[in-house]
Amino acid sequence: MLEAPTNGRAATPPLLRVTDVHKMFTASNGTVEALRGINITIGKGEFVCLLGASGCGKSTLLRIIAGFERASRGAVAVYGTEVDRPGPDRGMVFQDYALFPWLTVKENIIFGPCHRGVPTSDIAKLSERFLSMVGLTPFANRYPHQLSGGMKQRVAIARVLANDTDILLMDEPFGALDALTRSKLQEELIDIWQSTKLTVIFVTHSVEEAVLLADRVLVMTAGPGRIDCQIKIDLSRPRDVSSPEFNVLRRDVTRRLTSHIARDRRVGATADS
Amino acid sequence: MGPQIRAVVAPISGPTTIQVAEGEGSRPVAVRGLRQRLCAVALAAIVPLCLLLFWELMVRWTGTRLIPLPGDVAKMMWDFAFGGIYNDAYSATLPIHFWKSVQRVYGGFFLAAATAIPLGLMIGRMPLLRAMLDPTISLLRPIPVTAWLPLSMIFFGLGPKSAIFLVFLGAFYPILLNTIFGVKSIDVRLFEAAEMLGCSGSQLFRSVVLPAALPSIFNGLRLGAGFAWILIVVGEMTGVPEGLGAVIMDGRTLSRTDLVITGMIIIGITGFLSDRILLLLSNYFLRWSPQHHA
Numbered sequence: 001m002l003e004a005p006t007n008g009r010a011a012t013p014p015l016l017r018v019t020d021v022h023k024m025f026t027a028s029n030g031t032v033e034a035l036r037g038i039n040i041t042i043g044k045g046e047f048v049c050l051l052g053a054s055g056c057g058k059s060t061l062l063r064i065i066a067g068f069e070r071a072s073r074g075a076v077a078v079y080g081t082e083v084d085r086p087g088p089d090r091g092m093v094f095q096d097y098a099l100f101p102w103l104t105v106k107e108n109i110i111f112g113p114c115h116r117g118v119p120t121s122d123i124a125k126l127s128e129r130f131l132s133m134v135g136l137t138p139f140a141n142r143y144p145h146q147l148s149g150g151m152k153q154r155v156a157i158a159r160v161l162a163n164d165t166d167i168l169l170m171d172e173p174f175g176a177l178d179a180l181t182r183s184k185l186q187e188e189l190i191d192i193w194q195s196t197k198l199t200v201i202f203v204t205h206s207v208e209e210a211v212l213l214a215d216r217v218l219v220m221t222a223g224p225g226r227i228d229c230q231i232k233i234d235l236s237r238p239r240d241v242s243s244p245e246f247n248v249l250r251r252d253v254t255r256r257l258t259s260h261i262a263r264d265r266r267v268g269a270t271a272d273s
Numbered sequence: 274m275g276p277q278i279r280a281v282v283a284p285i286s287g288p289t290t291i292q293v294a295e296g297e298g299s300r301p302v303a304v305r306g307l308r309q310r311l312c313a314v315a316l317a318a319i320v321p322l323c324l325l326l327f328w329e330l331m332v333r334w335t336g337t338r339l340i341p342l343p344g345d346v347a348k349m350m351w352d353f354a355f356g357g358i359y360n361d362a363y364s365a366t367l368p369i370h371f372w373k374s375v376q377r378v379y380g381g382f383f384l385a386a387a388t389a390i391p392l393g394l395m396i397g398r399m400p401l402l403r404a405m406l407d408p409t410i411s412l413l414r415p416i417p418v419t420a421w422l423p424l425s426m427i428f429f430g431l432g433p434k435s436a437i438f439l440v441f442l443g444a445f446y447p448i449l450l451n452t453i454f455g456v457k458s459i460d461v462r463l464f465e466a467a468e469m470l471g472c473s474g475s476q477l478f479r480s481v482v483l484p485a486a487l488p489s490i491f492n493g494l495r496l497g498a499g500f501a502w503i504l505i506v507v508g509e510m511t512g513v514p515e516g517l518g519a520v521i522m523d524g525r526t527l528s529r530t531d532l533v534i535t536g537m538i539i540i541g542i543t544g545f546l547s548d549r550i551l552l553l554l555s556n557y558f559l560r561w562s563p564q565h566h567a
Contacts, residue, residue, distance in 0.1 A: 068465050086468040098462040102484040102561045112470035115480065143561040163470050 013080030015199055016042040016065070016167060021074035023060055023225075033224035034060045038074070040218065040227065042167075047193060047200045049214035051207065051257065057225025058203045059171055065201065066092045066169050078166070088112060091160030093170045097152040099144040105155050106131065106140040112163030130158040133192065150181035157189070161196065168193075168200045174209070186213060190237060207257060211250045212239055219256050229256055341531040349531040350538065363520070363532065371539065374505050374517040377433055378547075381440025381508070382501045389448035389497075390490060394482055396449075397456025410449070418443045419507055426511055436508035436516070443504040444497035451496065455489025456482055488562055491555040498551055502544035517543075 023035040034057045042048055050058040063069045065076050067086040075082050078089055086092075099108050110127045118126070131137045134154040144152055153173055160168060174182040190213065193200055204210055210217045217231045231253055235245055325343050332342050341349075352358040356365030396403045418439050429435040459482065467473075467481045509518030517536050524532030 066465075066469065068469075086465065088469070088471045090469070092465070092469050094462055094466070096462065098460070098466040100463065100466070100481070100484070102487070104561075111467075111472070111480075115470065115472040115476060145561070145563040159470065 013077070014041050015044045015079060016040070016201075017077045017080075018061075018065065019075050019077070021061070021064060021071045021076065023057070023064065023069070024072045035064075035071075036224040036226050038225075038227060042199060042201065044166075044199055045197050047202065047213060047215045049210040049217045050201065050203045050220055051205070051210040051217050051253070052220035052225075053205060053222065053257070056220040056222040058220050060225065061220075062092075062169050062171050062201065062203050065167075066090050068092075088116065088163045089166045091163060091165030091168055093153070093156045093160055093168065093173045095172045095175050097144070097149075097156050099152055099155055099159075101144050104141050104143055105136055105147070108144070108155050109159045109162050111159060116163075126162050130162040133161070134158045134188070148181075149177045150185055153177065153185060154188070157192070161192070161198075166199060168198050170200065170202045172203055172205070175204075187238075189213070194237070207250055207254050208241065211235075211246060211253060212241060217253060219253065231256065339530060341534070346531050346534050346538070349535045353532075353535055367539070370515050370517050370520050371543070373433075373513070373515045374509070374540075375543070377436045377508060377516065378440055378501045378505050381437045382444045382498055384437070385441045385444035385497055385501075386448055386494060389445050389493070390452055393449045393452025393490075393493075394456055394478060394486065397453045397486070398478070398482060414446055418504055422507065422510065431512035433513055435511035436505070436513060436518075439508040439511070440501045440504050443500040447496035447500060448490070448493040451489045451493025452486060455486030455493075458489070459485040488559055488564075491551070491559065495548060495551050495555070498547055499544065502540060502547070505540065 018038055018040040021035055021038040022033075025032045025034055038061060040048075050061065052058045060069065064071050067076075067083055067090065070084055077083065083090070100111065103111065106127050109130050110123050113123050113126055127140070128137075131140055134157060136151060136154055136158070139147065139151065144155070147155070156173070157168075174185055177185065186209065189200075192198075200213075202210075202213060211233055214233055217233060219228045219231065220226065221228045231249070233249060235249070239246060328340075329343050332340055348358055352360075352364050354365065354367040358364070392406075396406055421439060421442055425435045425438050429438055463481055463485060464477065467477060472480050505516070506518035506521055509516040510522055513519050517540050521533050521536040521540075524530065524536060
């Protein structure tokens with residue numbers, strides 16, 4: 001885990017700061033402006049959701065933060081230090097799991113520590129700890145193709161946690177799962193977040209999921225992708241999807257999100273997909 | 274599985290009877306497995322037996338002297354392996370010829386694997402290397418191995434080195450191309466995940482590229498091994514005195530077709546066995562892959 005640098009006179013820089021990020025994609029048939037003027041500040045321990053329809057650039061933004069893409073303009077800084085490549089401090093959980101199929105569950109989880117030279121005695125302890133954290137201890141020696149989608153995603157989360165990450169980046173991680181598994185994993189994610197006090201940036205297109213999980217929801221719109229507004233979710237956890245407070249917030253967020261689609265339709269602009 | 278209950282429903286007027294029948298679960302598993310395997314062997318044996326019969330009938334019917342009867346070939350094979358029937362230059366010489374051929378086939382094959390796999394891994398990952406080597410490789414590929422025979426004899430003289438070179442050429446391309454294909458079809462996400470977890474640069478080769486490309490590499494190895502056996506006959510036309518290919522060529526010169534067919538059968542069986550061994554190895558190394566079990 002990175003330590004926030006303390007240099008005495010100045011205030012500690014936030015865990016993550018995205019400054020004026022722009023992203024253009026050039027293809028043979030023209031350029032697409034995927035992101036324009038993104039400014040975000042995220043503090044340690046926050047759970048932030050990037051919410052938006054398909055094509056608004058939320059995944060692109062997450063990938064820029066993760067270091068898989070370079071911003072055309074602007075910078076991403078972790079504790080004040082600029083980052084432009086992937087690293088263990090920003091652990092990514094993909095929608096299609098991206099587990100290593102030739103490794104068992106346990107070997108997948110300890111992949112990061114093994115490659116960073118963690119001593120073998122610590123590795124054994126790490127694997128036990130994170131296997132039990134995601135409830136997969138009896139499956140330690142199974143291969144990914146023998147697991148269900150929910151189990152695979154648990155392995156993906158465990159391997160990022162085992163690698164001592166600061167920020168958990170999640171790109172619609174539960175999108176490929178059925179509704180029951182999804183709600184179970186959402187609960188487990190909140191439990192893990194509360195016990196490890198990690199920072200989470202969660203990309204989703206589901207308003208309910210965003211209101212259920214996040215402290216702060218950043219609503220993104222397309223054409224070009226930008227952050228439209230930010231909504232604080234002040235409900236206490238565990239949150240009840242059927243409670244009136246939840247649904248007030250859900251309606252509010254939905255209104256903000258869809259007003260742009262309605263406006264875009266009226267103005268006649270087409271959202272890039 | 275316990276006894277199965279089947280309901281037999283008779284027409285409305287009659288009574289409904291329920292029978293308890295003993296299902297498959299009553300017989301022990303080991304016996305069932307043996308029966309399945311015997312069935313598989315029996316099915317596999319049908320076509321060869323029919324072919325043997327066809328061969329026997331055709332030779333007897335046409336009265337040709339050019340092709341021996343299956344019985345004569347069987348006699349030759351016995352003599353070739355153990356001697357005692359003809360007592361000529363080929364009696365009981367199977368072990369020597371077999372061993373020489375095996376040495377050359379596997380020598381060429383391992384040489385091909387040892388060069389093609391690392392080269393394929395690198396070409397797959399480094400665009401610069403690919404730009405430099407791909408045109409040359411593609412140009413050399415269509416040249417049949419037989420066309421290399423004269424040059425091979427000039428480079429390596431008469432003898433086994435020449436044969437090994439030709440086997441090497443034949444096995445090299447399938448292994449190389451399948452390795453490159455294997456590397457290029459690795460899901461980009463796996464590289465992103467690996468880099469995100471802290472694995473970078475040359476570590477990626479050992480930890481991600483090689484294991485992910487292994488299924489394709491094994492495909493290439495099986496194809497290469499197959500070609501190696503096919504080419505041993507060509508390879509041993511370079512003037513080696515011993516070897517299964519040499520025996521076939523001798524048989525042709527001496528008009529001893531039984532010798533030719535004996536050599537062919539033995540190469541076929543050995544190639545088959547060597548492929549099975551490779552298959553066993555690949556089933557072990559690829560036990561994590563759901564598609565790779567034969």
